[in-house]
Amino acid sequence: MTDPAAQPYNTPSQPPSNNLVWGILTTIFCCLPLGIVSIVYAAQVNGKWQAGDVAGAQESADKAKKFAIWAAVIGLVLTALYVVLVVIVGIGGGLAEMDSSEF
Template identity: 75%
Template sequence: MSYPNQPGVPGAPAGGQPPANNLVWGILTTLFCCLPLGVASIVFAAQVNGKWAAGDYAGAQESADKARKFAMWGAIAGVIVIVLYVILIVIIGVGASTNN
């Protein structure tokens, strides 16, 4: 029996391995950075292996790319929010100390 992810299967990309699904990055982004973008990343990451097994190689690559993109933007958004929060706390602290 032949499986789509094996080398030599017609239509399968060279190497026969599915693209990295980026599931770990999606989970970490959800937990530590930005919940909505992390969840979107997890959803797309969960589609990669199923699409690959069904023979939808382009769809699997597209889902992997979207999972990576959402995880990356979620991490960037999380860092920006943290930096803005620290700046706000510093401003409030300086303002409170000058009023005394």
């Protein structure tokens, strides 16, 4: 068991969440470029923590989370725009078909 007096003040005993799962999921399902950036930052968290760089580990964890969120938002927006485009083209195609059958 470690001596509590040996640990620096205000140092958490657990590393921050690296958000690697979110980075992987957003890379696969949402936005490839931002998801990859999220994975890169997530991969840095544990190494920085083990090196004793608590602030660096927290910063990398925060950046990984931020890029995963942005990737998810962009993925959802692009999906919504795609659905709207498909509906508009589908309606437009149906109207064009109706007009040509009247002649």
